[in-house]
Structure formats: structure tokens, C-alpha cells
Amino acid sequence: MDSLQLQNIRKSFGSMDVLKGVELDVTRGEFVVFVGPSGCGKSTLLRIIAGLDDQTSGDVRIDGKLMNGVPPAKRGIAMVFQSYALYPHLTVAKNMALALTQEGVAKAEIDTRVATAAAMLRLEALLDRRPSELSGGQRQRVAIGRAIVRQPSLFLFDEPLSNLDAALRGGTRVEIAKLHRQLGATMVYVTHDQIEAMTLADKIVVMNGGVVEQVGRPLELYNRPATKFVAGFIGSPAMNFIDGATAARVNAAAVGVRPEHLVVGRDGSWSGTISHAEHLGADTMLYVEVPEIGLFTARIPGDVAHDVGDIVGLTPQEGRLYRFDREGRTMTG
Numbered sequence: 001m002d003s004l005q006l007q008n009i010r011k012s013f014g015s016m017d018v019l020k021g022v023e024l025d026v027t028r029g030e031f032v033v034f035v036g037p038s039g040c041g042k043s044t045l046l047r048i049i050a051g052l053d054d055q056t057s058g059d060v061r062i063d064g065k066l067m068n069g070v071p072p073a074k075r076g077i078a079m080v081f082q083s084y085a086l087y088p089h090l091t092v093a094k095n096m097a098l099a100l101t102q103e104g105v106a107k108a109e110i111d112t113r114v115a116t117a118a119a120m121l122r123l124e125a126l127l128d129r130r131p132s133e134l135s136g137g138q139r140q141r142v143a144i145g146r147a148i149v150r151q152p153s154l155f156l157f158d159e160p161l162s163n164l165d166a167a168l169r170g171g172t173r174v175e176i177a178k179l180h181r182q183l184g185a186t187m188v189y190v191t192h193d194q195i196e197a198m199t200l201a202d203k204i205v206v207m208n209g210g211v212v213e214q215v216g217r218p219l220e221l222y223n224r225p226a227t228k229f230v231a232g233f234i235g236s237p238a239m240n241f242i243d244g245a246t247a248a249r250v251n252a253a254a255v256g257v258r259p260e261h262l263v264v265g266r267d268g269s270w271s272g273t274i275s276h277a278e279h280l281g282a283d284t285m286l287y288v289e290v291p292e293i294g295l296f297t298a299r300i301p302g303d304v305a306h307d308v309g310d311i312v313g314l315t316p317q318e319g320r321l322y323r324f325d326r327e328g329r330t331m332t333g
Contacts (some may be wrong), residue, residue, distance in 0.1 A: 003028040003154060003186040004049065008275075009058035018044050019055070026188065026203075027143040031180050033189045035197040036233070037067060042190045043158060046208075049188065050079050050156055063153055078147035079156040080315040082163055082187055084139045086131040086146075091177075093127040096146045098245055110149075117148040120182060121175065137168040141175065150184070161196065177316035195235055198222070205232050228328040231256050237297045239287065239322070246270075246293060252323035252331055259285070259299040261320035264306070268313025272296065288312060 004026035011019040019041045020214040026032050034042040047053040049060055051072035054240075060067040067075055086095050093114055098108045118124045121141040131139055140160060147155055162168045176198055180187055191197055197204050198218045205214045206221065206229075218234075225231035231239050235258055243254040264286065272290035279302060286298045286306060296314055306312065323331040 003059040003063060004188065005064075006045075006049070007059040007061070007156070009045065009048060010046065010056045010071050011053070012056045013026070019048075020208050021058070022210075024205060024212065024215065028186055029184050031177075031187045031189065031202045033191060033197040033201060033203075034205045034206060034207060035191055035194055036238065037212075038192060040207040041210040042192075042207050046156055046158055046190045049154075050077055051075050062312055067241070074108065074152040076154055078150045078152040078154075079144050079158065080147050080160050080161040082161075084131070084143045084163075086132050086139060086142060091128050091130055092134070092142050092145075093125060095131070096149055097143055097151055113149040113151070114145075117145040120148065120179060121145050127269055133167075136164050136170055140164065140172055144176070144179065148179075153186065155185055155187040157187065157295035159191055161191070161193075162190075169196075176200065193235055193305075204234075206233060208233075220223070224330075225268060225322070226330055228254060228256065228324040228330070231324075231330065237299065240296050242293055244293075247323070250321075250323055253326040254324045255315040256322040256324065257320060259297040261314045261316060261317045262298040264297065264298050264304075265313050265315065268315040269318070270296070270314045271311060272314065274308050274310045274312060277306060277308060286312070288314060290314070 006022050006024040009019055009022040022045060034045060036042050044053060048055045051067065051070060062075055062077070087098070092099065095113050096117060097110045100113065118127055121144060123145060124139055126134065126138060134142065134289040141178060161172055164172060173196060189200060201218055203215060204218055204221055205215050207227050214221060214230045221230055221234045225234060232241065237259045239256040239258050241254050241256045247253060247255045270290045270293060272288040274286055275289045276287040282302050284300050284302050284304065288296045289299060290296055299316060325331055
């Protein structure tokens with residue numbers, strides 16, 4: 001059974017159309033990530049699912065029940081925000097228990113749920129502390145624990161890692177993935193970071209300008225992007241694109257090749273000068289200026305030596321050159 005259904009969701013602010021007919025089915029237990037650039041409508045869509053905003057038209061169904069007009073507290077959802085939204089005067093335990101206390105849940109049941117969530121999130125030693133005594137990563141785990149104790153049918157995450165530094169983001173991302181496996185719960189997660197999307201999602205929803213560009217599993221989007229936008233958004237570093245005469249030679253409006261799919265040698269399909277090199281340990285990123293085409297990024301093994309100023313050839317690996325038509329759709333055949 002689908003845990004969440006979005007049917008022709010539209011949202012307008014005056015004459016501005018923010019969402020333009022979004023359709024999506026989320027199966028029970030799936031981890032679905034909405035990803036896209038700022039302003040694409042992903043956070044607005046999440047707020048509509050939560051009941052914090054009303055859609056202009058269309059239907060939201062959770063566990064098969066129509067949610068149009070149903071207030072957030074009655075939707076069976078729990079939401080985790082990027083701002084943590086913890087009460088500074090309450091301890092960790094009381095922050096986690098607050099919603100249950102307000103709902104009149106028995107104290108023994110509250111204590112059991114808080115203890116269970118604290119064990120999952122390694123918060124047992126912090127239950128008597130206040131938010132000011134916690135690190136950013138610990139505060140985010142408390143916010144997630146507050147959601148867990150409510151035992152919702154649907155978890156919603158709105159860019160929960162954006163306030164954390166890079167090291168904490170990586171660690172907390174692992175914690176969220178482990179939590180999903182433990183709970184088997186349905187989770188919908190919003191981010192602008194495609195690395196978070198690729199590493200967390202069962203299914204990614206790529207959004208652009210209020211529409212869904214493509215829905216699929218992470219490697220499906222990486223290997224078989226439906227559009228030039230998806231090809232450029234999924235993958236890090238981003239895909240290299242070439243248009244003009246080079247693309248016309250293969251009957252396309254544009255062609256693309258990922259940095260990791262370029263072979264660097266003395267000769268190649270294109271030749272250029274290395275303008276910069278980033279040595280990252282296992283990998284090196286080469287930035288190659290190709291006359292009349294522009295800047296290419298190539299990912300090569302870190303133990304291969306190239307210097308700024310070297311002239312190198314670049315060749316796409318077999319079957320790794322993508323072609324796009326004038327509407328930005330991926331061409332096959």
C-alpha cells in the first residue's frame with residue numbers, strides 16, 4: 001500500500017506558479033528524497049504534505065486517507081527541521097517527550113518511548129542536559145528523537161543537515177540511514193545536496209522549476225538521466241557539457257560526459273591545457289581549458305602525475321557520452 005500519494009499538486013502565490021502539477025506515489029517504508037536547486041519547490045511541497053501550507057489544487061493522501069484541510073497534528077506525521085526547534089529551558093528528555101505529554105500519553109509509556117529513541121540515537125547520557133550544553137549534531141539527534149517517540153506513519157525531514165559542518169553532516173547522514181533501516185518507516189527528505197540524495201535515498205525525486213524532472217533509484221538517475229538538467233544535477237563534480245559543432249557532429253543539440261568517464265592521455269577526442277589541479281588523495285581533479293569549447297573537469301587517480309600547463313588529450317569512455325536534444329531530453333540510439 002502507498003504510504004503517501006500526491007495527485008496533481010499545484011501551488012501558486014498570486015501569479016507565480018511554484019508547483020505545477022506534481023504527481024508522486026511513495027510506498028510504505030521507502031526513503032524518498034526531494035532534491036533540486038533553491039526555489040524549485042521542494043520545501044513548499046514538503047510543507048503541503050505536512051499541512052503547514054495548503055495546496056492551490058490537487059490531493060494529498062496519507063495511508064490512503066485524504067488529507068486536504070486536515071491540520072498537521074491530525075496527519076500522523078512528524079517533521080524534523082533544519083533549525084532543530086528545541087525548547088532551551090527543557091532537558092533533552094523533556095524536549096523529546098513534550099508532544100506525548102501534550103497528547104495525554106501515560107507517563108510510563110512516555111518513559112519507554114523516550115528510552116527506546118535515546119538508545120537508537122546514542123542519547124542516553126544526555127537526557128538530563130539542556131540544548132545549550134549540546135553540539136549541533138547532538139541537537140539534531142534530539143530533534144530526530146522527538147519525532148521518533150511519536151511513532152508517526154510518515155517522517156518528514158526539511159534539510160536537517162544544512163546547519164552542520166561537513167564532518168557532522170557525514171556522521172549524521174549515516175545515523176539517519178541506520179535509523180531508517182531500524183524503524184522501517186516511510187521517510188520523505190528534502191535537500192539541495194545531491195550527495196545526500198544519492199547516499200540516503202531508495203528513490204530520488206529531482207525537481208526543477210516546480211515540476212518533477214525524473215523519479216528513480218540513485219544509480220538509475222546517475223546512469224540513465226532523462227534530461228540534461230538531471231544529468232547535470234546528479235553526480236559530483238557535475239557533468240561536462242558541450243554544444244555547437246561538436247554536438248552537431250553526433251546529431252545532438254548538446255553532449256555531456258562525466259569527469260570520471262574521461263580518459264586523460266597524450267591524444268584524445270579533445271586537446272587542452274591543464275589550468276588547475278586539485279589533489280584530493282585517492283583522486284585528482286584536473287581542470288582543462290579546451291580551445292573553442294571551454295573548461296573540462298576530469299577525475300583521475302590520485303597517483304597519476306599531471307602538472308598545470310601540461311597539454312593533455314581527453315576521450316570519453318566507450319558508451320559514456322550522453323546526447324541531448326533541443327528540449328534538453330536525453331537522446332537514445
